Amino acid sequence: MTKAIMIQGAGSNVGKSMLVAGIARACVKRGLSVAPFKPQNMSNNAAVTADGGEIGRAQALQALACGLAPLVDMNPVLLKPETDTGAQVIVQGKRFATLRARDYGKQKAQLMPAVLDSFRRIAQGRDLVIIEGAGSPAEVNLRAGDIANMGFAAAANVPVVLVGDIDRGGVIAQLVGTHAVLPDDDRALIKGFAVNKFRGDTSLFTDGMATIAARTDWADLGVIPWFGDAWRLPAEDVMDIASRKSGAIKIAVPRLNRIANFDDLDPLSATPGVSVDIINPGRPLPGDADLVIIPGSKSTIADLADFRAQGWDIDLQAHIRRGGHVLGICGGYQMLGRQIIDDDGIEGPPSRVNGLGHLDVTTVMKPQKRLALSRATYLPTGDAVDGYEIHIGETDGPDCAQAFLSLDGRPEGAASPDGRVKGCYVHGLFAADRFRAAFLAALGKPVAAYDYGRGVEQTLDALAAHLETHMDLDRLLALAGKI
Structure with a gap:
């Protein structure tokens, strides 16, 4: 029986893509058959798949973490911005249309059947599917017709883990505020939370985690320290490539x-x-x-x-x-x-x-x-x-x-x-x-020889070990729902 869990963020750039890759690699090391899935992504950094389409680069990295070739069903809707107000819409790997943001907002609900179709195919024969949300479910003004966050979770009946980013500050407000603004049905889908990108002694935030748990009644999955080697993995945002060293x-x-x-x-x-x-x-x-x-x-x-x-x-x-x-x-x-x-x-x-x-x-x-x-x-x-x-x-x-x-x-x-x-x-x-x-x-x-592929694999292994140490993966897997 396949199980699934969805990782959503209390904001953009909380580290969802990296967490999905690390959790996936950790679960593979536990002997599970795992696949990644992201209903909708927005990125011009695309990967070409073995089945002749394109998906977000982050899903290609997540596929690598699972030991799989990238497939179009791993990211059935990809938005590629062409202007400040419009984007090319890729559906199941192929160009669907070029739409202004307002027009896409009106049409996105029509893409849910294709999204669910891809999800069912990806889930076939797997022990676990780890799903990545996009942006934040707290943007309740975008909830109507949503296919990226709670709209998908509700349609597929998948439990959600919400992740906050403590590095940018206000993480209690991020998580508790999301709990406050969500409608009851969406709130009920969230089963656990985690805090990412902590710098320093994580025990200093014990009271903060207790506060979040008390105000939300969500399961505490842990405080995840900053993973310093993240820069060694392929980046989805160009600014994550900024040089961290001098060189010849x-x-x-x-x-x-x-x-x-x-x-x-x-x-x-x-x-x-x-x-x-x-x-x-x-x-x-x-x-x-x-x-x-x-x-x-x-x-x-x-x-x-x-x-x-x-x-x-x-x-x-x-x-x-x-x-x-x-x-x-x-x-x-x-x-x-x-x-x-x-x-x-x-x-x-x-x-x-x-x-x-x-x-x-x-x-x-x-x-x-x-x-x-x-x-x-x-x-x-x-x-x-x-x-x-x-x-x-x-x-x-x-x-x-x-x-x-x-x-x-x-x-x-x-x-x-x-x-x-x-x-x-x-x-x-x-x-x-x-x-x-x-x-x-x-x-x-x-310059000295360097095995890039081996470096990526070693970093994924280190990320998996990092999450095994600092995140309650046993509890996360127990929260995953059967599909």
Whole structure:
């Protein structure tokens, strides 16, 4: 009989994604068959799945924690913001529509059948499904038609554990306040609570936990100390990649307004001797960077305009004049070319815009999105690279003759004649240890070898041990409901 438990947050960024991954790995180590599930996610950091769709990157990490390949049913609704008021809606891995927030609010209830359908498939043959909520159930103004939090929990009859974040302060108000504003039926679904991200002696919050338990009558599942190695795991938010160390190699990454699929940065950030500096708007690109990476974008043309508005185009020219290296990935690759042609208005009104001009290539936007897991070859060394493609547009031009990858027997990417500026569509390159070592060595500052995949696995194991120590997982499993 499959059981399920849902982890919801008393606010955004309380650590739900990390907790689901850690609980999942701990339960796998206990011998259980576990799968992750998130009814609705909002992120431009997507993963391509084995069954040919896309889901949130956090669910791909949770799948890894469970020892599973990512599947579209693990995150049946994915919202990918394109503007401040609208997003592309992905349902069961495929594009469903592009909707303004108000219109999505009116239509989201219609997606519940697809969500429940995916949930039933994921649950088949499992001992346990661990479900992640989105945002906070305290946003009762969004309750009508909800599919992300209490709406799903009620429809699937799944018990809920509510998590508060003590690091940002006011955790008692977060949890007790959620209890106060929820309607009776939703409140009854919450069976336990936990407090996350505590720094220092957890015994100092014993009275706080007793206060929350007394005011809510929820089961106390523990105070979870800050997990210092969380940065070693793939990040869902680009700001979680901010460099925590200095290194011989400095990589600068402009934070695009609609930055997407930036998991390319995770292995670099984890590599000893490499620092990854996320450059926020208002900051110039640093003059001492060895490499500038222009990452993927959900709205290439709009982000190119913003890139120029920040003055980063001038900084990039200076970087190249100083002999610096540049890599554009996906949307960043398109920006580096001479022109982006969008006659069909894929990204907005029909337009043709000049690119940054550092690669002699032109991109033509196409309505069909390419979604594929890919195995490429790094031509300078012959090393295999497993990655993925997720983009619209086709890019071609003279500099493609200097492609540095081979994909399905054809050249992929482009490079300037001196080889210092490169671009490609393949994401995930740097997760390949041999490729990463060779690419960094070409910058003139070799770093020590690092097994990125092993590092992620070891960190998941450490996270599981952390939760076994500080969270009452026996009680949590006892709270899980049969489905």
